[in-house]
Amino acid sequence: MRSARGAALLVVVAVLAAVGFVFLAKDGDDKSTKNNSSKAQAPAAGQDDKSVQAAPPPAGAVTLLGDGSTSTTGVQPNRMPIERLKPGETPPQFVVFSWDGVGEDNQKLFSHFRKVAQESDATMTLFLSGIYVLPASQRAQYQGPNKAVGQSDIGFLDANEVRDTIEQLGLAWKDGHEVGTHFNGHFCGPTGGSSWSAADWVKETEQALKFVQTWRTTTGITDLPALPFDYKKELVGGRAPCLEGQKALLEAAPQMGFRYDSSGPGGRQIWPVKANGIWDMPLQSIPFPGHKFEVLSMDYNVMMNQSRTVKGDPSNHAAWEKQAYESFMGGFNRAYSSNRAPLIIGNHFESWNGGIYMKAVERTMRDACAKEGVRCVSFKQLADWLDAQDPAVLAKLQKLNVAEKADWATFLSPAAPPAVPAQQAPGVPPAVKPAT
Template identity: 60%
Template sequence: MMATTRKIALWSVSTALLAGAAGCSGAEQAAPGEKKGAAAAQPHKAPAAAPVRLIGDGSTAYTGAQPHLTRPERLKPGQQPPQFVVFSWDGAGEDSQKLFSHFRKVAKESNATMTYFLSGVYMLPTEKRDLYSPPRHSQGRSDIGFNDIKSIRNTAEQVRGAWQEGNEIGTHFNGHFCGPDGGVGTWSVPEWQSEIRQAKSFVKTWKSTTGLRHEKPLPFDYEQELVGGRTPCLEGQQNMMRAARTMGFRYDSSGVGTQVWPQQREGMWDIPMQTVPVPGRAFETLSMDYNFMFNQSGTVHGDPSKHAYWGNQMRDGLEQAFNRAYTGNRAPLIIGNHFESWNGGTYMRAVEEVIRTVCTKKDVHCVSFKQLVNWLDKQDPATVEKLRKLEVAQKPKAGWATYLAAQPQHADVRTPQHH
């Protein structure tokens, strides 16, 4: 069972569009990520099995290139961009709910790959908690607790399988400290560097700390695999990015933004959480289960008679957000979640329905953040900059062929009519 000391951290963002909060706590068909004839990328066969080369104490290992990925390709002049959707999970771990394993199955059935942001302390047993030295807090403290041996074994099993299926293993860092009293938003660059080093270390030494030396290793070098994350409560992004860019990170998803194309900042891709519609309400909120819950009930134990309605509201809001991108500027849709059972599990049901609905549509690619930044890095920077000029739901007035033509042409954009 996962540690039971997890807390929900409330926060607010000062913006007219955002009403709510983001917090975290601590769920055989075609190979995920492969789409034949896709404009975004051409699939390649998984490489032949490479000899396993253990790293360190054998908690991780080099096993060759990750299978079931797509090879990114540069857009041709005038080509319409694909529609990317990124489903990501904060504090990913396998507990008694078995949601990690469940959503791995959903992803495979929907031809999707995802990003799992693993909290480092979920690979550290409670009895070894003093190995964690959190910035601005006492030794061995964590606001989401630690883990037990059984859950660490189960989480390692899910992380292993997820990576082999083409999913990304990112980080949600460690102790999940929020707010002004020593929270991550107060941390300096050196303190963030310490937090990142420790998050890596707990994943790279889980066999030693648990005594599970006969378990299979995680099939990747975490120094190479870890290229991005999301901060607790979406706080502390600036100093985290300044630290992370020196430690192999290529992107961050801790910001708050709208449905427009990402940009580079601090030497990394800044891919924020996005505001999306809340059907029947006059505001938008972040594309995350926590934010819908906060705006609907303000508690994880809301009125049972409203559970189905709240889940449908989240599902419909995410699908509206998808549709305005899919038929508009084609900006990647970024969706964040937790493995949780808030309000009767209605948000898990909602996000599963969204996955099964959108990931099988034509020219849609449900991918990990790593796959998305691989594609962005492959594009002409001038093309990405032009895509960024398209606002939420905007579509080139004269069509994509003209707007992204090889030679500059007059190509105004329009704001579609909303009904």
């Protein structure tokens, strides 16, 4: 990706800003897979075909949608089993690794982290910038709220990058990863998302949806398989650029079919609650080694508290990488050893300061996801689990403060009923003589 793209976005200096552009650092290998198609079975000989129920489509059967850009292929692979917590059971330690932008270019971080996730038994959330599947030649099809036609603060990918991104999205979904949205043009500041109405967010989301649903038409690519999911159903949450405009976004979220949002300007390591009917799951303040203050759980925010530039002094890279890793793991260990609140980590496919943040998050994924009782999941899977729990159990978890420990053997057990007083035996005076 062009280095100027990163420099332009660093105008946003607020520590809580979360940028959605793509810088990539490592190579990864992939083998594409092809979808299988099948036909419905015909009625058996001698049977009235009106009385015969159609056989369910076999696993992997493909139904193309629209222009063939997307499809339905059945249940997504690698779905997490969902069960209610039982009395005396320790809650799982959930960790959500999420990525903003998710374009694939010649540095191949998208494919690399798919491999890392597979090796770590992790599923992730990929917040796609919709214009990353829209060729630059078709930029006139996009217009952000109150912006010029074709305007984008993160530019557009070239034809090869668009193609590779589409391919990776299909493979990622088959791995079990979620495809959410980072919306489109990444507009921040006074005229960006912070100034948008609920209707503006709906318009922006509808365009992101359309670009995924029509990539075959806009790109002219014919030799890639359809994406193996219906994006209208798959899209259940997102993260706003620069973490701006959540109030209006939450107003629009139910209309857009969202079940969660991760656009809050900064949260704490506690169990999530709902806002306007959807799960509010922001990035979190986590320990920042060597400092009394905490840092938001995202690569950009760690970088802004270290070098404040994507090209800091190389002599500091090793120390900064160690600090980033210890910050992520500090947040993990704090929750893992106490209230078990889900840990939310956000990143970009980037090469800031020589790729040290990618190394730190990879090490975090490999170490944290290997621990007993840990589930590294997508936001969608976490929302599924939360929705399946007893509301009374969730209410107890939500009351736990940051780092507050609980005796899990008794914490979720129902309260013992009050003792029933023994009946007085006939002819036996009461223990306390009534006053006369």
